[in-house]
Amino acid sequence: xxxxxxxxxxxxxxxxxxxxxxxxxxxxxxxxxxxxxxxxxxxxxxxxxxxxxxxxxxxxxxxxxxxxxxxxxxxxxxxxxxxxxxxxxxxxxxxxxxxxxxxxxxxxxxxxxxxxxxxxxxxxxxxxxxxxxxxxxxxxxxxxxxxxxxxxxxxxxxxxxxxxxxxxxxxxxxxxxxxxxxxxxxxxxxxxxxxxxxxxxxxxxxxxxxxxxxxxxxxxxxxxxxxxxxxxxxxxxxxxxxxxxxxxxxxxxxxxxxxxxxxxxxxxxxxxxxxxxxxxxxxxxxxxxxxxxxxxxxxxxxxxxxxxxxxxxxxxxxxxxxxxxxxxxxxxxxxxxxxxxxxxxxxxxxxxxxxxxxxxxxxxxxxxxxxxxxxxxxxxxxxxxxxxxxxxxxxxxxxxxxxxxxxxxxxx
Amino acid sequence: xxxxxxxxxxxxxxxxxxxxxxxxxxxxxxxxxxxxxxxxxxxxxxxxxxxxxxxxxxxxxxxxxxxxxxxxxxxxxxxxxxxxxxxxxxxxxxxxxxxxxxxxxxxxxxxxxxxxxxxxxxxxxxxxxxxxxxxxxxxxxxxxxxxxxxxxxxxxxxxxxxxxxxxxxxxxxxxxxxxxxxxxxxxxxxxxxxxxxxxxxxxxxxxxxxxxxxxxxxxxxxxxxxxxxxxxxxxxxxxxxxxxxxxxxxx
Numbered sequence: 001x002x003x004x005x006x007x008x009x010x011x012x013x014x015x016x017x018x019x020x021x022x023x024x025x026x027x028x029x030x031x032x033x034x035x036x037x038x039x040x041x042x043x044x045x046x047x048x049x050x051x052x053x054x055x056x057x058x059x060x061x062x063x064x065x066x067x068x069x070x071x072x073x074x075x076x077x078x079x080x081x082x083x084x085x086x087x088x089x090x091x092x093x094x095x096x097x098x099x100x101x102x103x104x105x106x107x108x109x110x111x112x113x114x115x116x117x118x119x120x121x122x123x124x125x126x127x128x129x130x131x132x133x134x135x136x137x138x139x140x141x142x143x144x145x146x147x148x149x150x151x152x153x154x155x156x157x158x159x160x161x162x163x164x165x166x167x168x169x170x171x172x173x174x175x176x177x178x179x180x181x182x183x184x185x186x187x188x189x190x191x192x193x194x195x196x197x198x199x200x201x202x203x204x205x206x207x208x209x210x211x212x213x214x215x216x217x218x219x220x221x222x223x224x225x226x227x228x229x230x231x232x233x234x235x236x237x238x239x240x241x242x243x244x245x246x247x248x249x250x251x252x253x254x255x256x257x258x259x260x261x262x263x264x265x266x267x268x269x270x271x272x273x274x275x276x277x278x279x280x281x282x283x284x285x286x287x288x289x290x291x292x293x294x295x296x297x298x299x300x301x302x303x304x305x306x307x308x309x310x311x312x313x314x315x316x317x318x319x320x321x322x323x324x325x326x327x328x329x330x331x332x333x334x335x336x337x338x339x340x341x342x343x344x345x346x347x348x349x350x351x352x353x354x355x356x357x358x359x360x361x362x363x364x365x366x367x368x369x370x371x372x373x374x375x376x377x378x379x380x381x382x383x384x385x386x387x388x389x390x391x392x393x394x395x396x397x398x399x400x401x402x403x404x405x406x407x408x409x410x411x412x
Numbered sequence: 413x414x415x416x417x418x419x420x421x422x423x424x425x426x427x428x429x430x431x432x433x434x435x436x437x438x439x440x441x442x443x444x445x446x447x448x449x450x451x452x453x454x455x456x457x458x459x460x461x462x463x464x465x466x467x468x469x470x471x472x473x474x475x476x477x478x479x480x481x482x483x484x485x486x487x488x489x490x491x492x493x494x495x496x497x498x499x500x501x502x503x504x505x506x507x508x509x510x511x512x513x514x515x516x517x518x519x520x521x522x523x524x525x526x527x528x529x530x531x532x533x534x535x536x537x538x539x540x541x542x543x544x545x546x547x548x549x550x551x552x553x554x555x556x557x558x559x560x561x562x563x564x565x566x567x568x569x570x571x572x573x574x575x576x577x578x579x580x581x582x583x584x585x586x587x588x589x590x591x592x593x594x595x596x597x598x599x600x601x602x603x604x605x606x607x608x609x610x611x612x613x614x615x616x617x618x619x620x621x622x623x624x625x626x627x628x629x630x631x632x633x634x635x636x637x638x639x640x641x642x643x644x645x646x647x648x649x650x651x652x653x654x655x656x657x658x659x660x661x662x663x
Contacts, residue, residue, distance in 0.1 A: 361505045364467055368501075369515060369562060370493040370522020379518070383509025383545070 004128075009115050013125035016116035023305075024246030024275045027217050029123060032158045032189045037128050040080035040094035045072070051183055052076075052151065059178025060209045060403055061149050068395070071146035073132040075161065077154055080130055089140030090173075091133065095162050098133035105133075108164060112195035112223030113250075120191045120219040129160035129193070136171035136202070145207075145396050148177040152216065155186035163194040167202035167230070174393055175204070179218075180211045187215040187243075196224035198232050200255065205392055207235040209403050212242040214271055220247040228255030228284070233391055235400060238274065239267040239407035241300075246275040248305060253280065253287035253315075263387045264293040265404060268300025268332065277305025277337070282315035282347070289316075294385050295323040297332035307339045310347030319351035324358060324384055382408055417478070418443045418608040419464070419570055424475035426456075426463045432473065433459045434633045441570070444605030446596055446622060448642045449612050451630035452654050457612045458502065460630065461572050464610070465499045466492045479570065494522050498568030500559035502575045502612075506547040512558060513542040519565035527565060536561035536591060552579025553588075560591040571595050571609040577618045589621025596622070616646040629657045 004010055020026050045063045048056070053063055062068050066084070071092035074082040080094035091098075099105050115125050132148050152159045167173045181188060190212070198204050204224075212218060224232045232251055251260035262278035280289040287310075295302045308317035323334035338351040358380050366376035385404050389397060417440045424437040433456045441447050451457045463470040464477060466489045477485045484492055516529045533539045536557045541550070550558060556576055563571060576588055597605045611618060619642060627642030628635050629649065637657040639645050648657055 359505065362507045364489055365501070365505050365507065366510075366515075366518065367488070367490040368465060368467075368493055368499055369519045369566065370490055371518050372490050373488075375518075376490075379510055379514065380507060383507060383511075383514075386509040 009110060009125065012116040013122040016122040017119055017126065019116065019118050019122065021118040021120065021219070021246065023248065025244055025273065027189065027219070027244075029119065029158065029189070031156070033156050034127055034158050035078045037078050037130055040083070040096060040130060042083055043081050045074070045082055052153070055180045055182060055211070056149050056151060056178065059149060059180040059211045060176055060399060061147055061178050068144055069147050070142040070144040071134070073134070073148040074151065075131065075149070076151045077157055077159055078130065080132070083132070087143055089137040090142050090146065091135040091137070092146060093133050095131045095133045095164055098164065105164065108166070108195065108197060110195075112197065112225050113193050113221050117221060121193060121221050123158065124160045124162050124191050124193045127160040129162040131161040131163040131192070133164045134173065134175060135166040136168060136173045138168040139170045141172035142174050145174040145176045145393065148175065150177070150179045150190065150192060151181070152188045152190055153182040154188070156188065158189045158191060161190070161192040163192070165194065165204065165206070166197045167199060167204045169199045170201045171199070172203045173205070174396055176207045176209070176396060176399065178209050178211065181213050181216055185213050185215045190216065190218045190220070192220045194220065194222045196232060198224065198226045198230035200228045200230060203231040205233045205235070205396070207392070207396060207400055208237065210238040210242065210245070211240045214241040215243050217243050218245040218247070220249070222247065222249035224249070224251040224260065226251060226253045226255065226258040226260055229257045230255060231259045231261075231391070233261040234263070234278070235389060235392070236262070236264045236276070237400065237403060239265065239404065241269045241272050242274065243271070244273040248277050248279055250279045251281070251289070253282050253289065254284055256284050257286040258284055259287070260289045261391070262291045263389055264304070265385055265387065266293065266295045266302055266304065267407070268295070268297045268302045270299030270332070272300030274300065275303040275305070277307065279307040280309070280317060282308065282310040282317055283312060285312045285314050287312065287315045290318050292320045292387055293322070294387060295321070295334050296381065296384070297323070297325055297327055297334055299327040299332045301333045303335045303337065305337045306351065307341070308349055309341040309343065310349050311343040313344060313346035316348045317350070321353040322384070323355035324381065325356065326358070326381070378408070416442060418480060419610070420478040421464070422476045424463065424477065425473045426459055427471050427473055428459060428469060432633070434463065437475070437635060439628065439635065441608040441610060443608055444597070444602050445625045446609035446611065447626040447628065448619065448624040449610065449628045449630055450616070450645060450649055450654070455630045455654070456633045457630050458574055461499065461574050461610065461612060464572060465489060465497060490522070493566065496569035497572065498563045498566040498570070499572040500556070500563055500574060500576060502578060504547050504555065504559060506545070508545050508548060510546050511542065512538065512544055512546050515546050515562055516542070516565045519562050523566055525565065525567060532564050533561060535564065537587060553581055553584035556580055556588055557584070557591070560588065560595070563595055564591065569607055571607065573609065573611045575612050575614055577613065577615060585617065586621070589618065592618070592622050598623070619643060619646065629654060631655060631657070
């Protein structure tokens, strides 16, 4: 521990412990309780309480039929309680265990996300947060998705998480992560740092379904470094109430032909405040990105950001922010902020943004086929949220669509 | 009101955004009968069709619309669709994310039918469009075929077709004609037909494929002529122009 306290990284975090985030509402950390991180355990998922299981299932976890998963990780509050890898060449464990197992892992920490980015990243470092470590060895491909669940059960607690995902050369990882809270409306704060390292020719799809409660604040901090011909795809779905959520994941395409794709599906219910977006740096020749977001408000506020910067020739990027305001008298706001920066001739960057209500002409068109006004509206909203996600295994694609469909049913 | 009429319109006046477009419209369609409406741009043809379908933007200020003897003047669009009125739009909106197959399924469901979507699509040469977003990037002919495919699924008793031949190339027009004939039960003897149709036509080309019993000329929001030979009316329009048709005898 003294080594750690004396380290440059720790000192940087300490210096940033009061630093407000660049965007988003500020959270007074003293309102919450920190927890001393205890050693990871590995319990059988069968001993989880019914309530815990239910909440985990709502976040997309499959606990009974592990055949459908290549690995599972569960962290409750600040302690990893379960990890299993059911396929050779795929590693799933607690970050703390991985750090003990692999000396070289230390070199990766805080290289995709800055430790002193703000007081939230600093808190994760200063609390010696645990989290998941998922790695595919060279050339290995996950047959089924690997699932990870971060579960917040105690009231007023800060859940600190530090995740590391490494896809070695030519490997393929499909990860589905669900974040959930215990039943009720207890306040809590989730601080989750996730760092991705996608090596040459590797592919990572990361699908995240958030299921918080109206009192929880969430500050994920995500970074991805993508090497030559690597692919990173993030699918982010948040359709349940959340007090405040602010995240701005950053992908850096550092190798020739590297690709980053972000799809976000955001629904802000009344009193939810969502400020999220994706930032991509196209730093190598031929790098590509596509950042798509679909935002709906039924009364809450959404800021949908997007930033693409191209600094090398033959890079291509497209940003798309579409927003639908479904609240007639409930308030609600969608603020789309797409930004492009081209720093070199030969970059090809574009964006389109649209915010509005459902076109009555479209509703009436469907009604002329016999659908009621409500059915027609629901079909159009479903269509609006139906982002064509290419590159996702069909089973995962179906799971995501199901989650979206089910949550959408609650909107009307 | 004559209860043998499939559609009966009495003294209809319709306004759009406060401006009266149609005045004193009287029109009847019997089962098994197809009528054609001619008229210049802006004469109110589409307004009449939209008012029959019940779109709220087309406000009925006076008069009544009866379908199968039932007063539907205040019925909503979806109610009319479920009762058996179907419309093929001239320029339908694009609806991103809603697939053509979903639209066809919705049509079937609304009318309690269980036809096979693929088979229906085959008839309209639309199989490869089923998984595409409805009307997104469709050509003129594809749009018309998609509209007719949805009508095939709806199987309406009254078919409203707004310029079914516009923007359609020669290759497609025969297929469009045969789909319309299927909708209008051309294969059945006249006395057995239960369907009726109302077609808006600018050029009259569709009359090469579809037999129409009656023709109307709509001019400046009023029916100025009506006759039992649509081809003769078309001929007159070609020779004298629309306005002169007011002097054509109403048969």
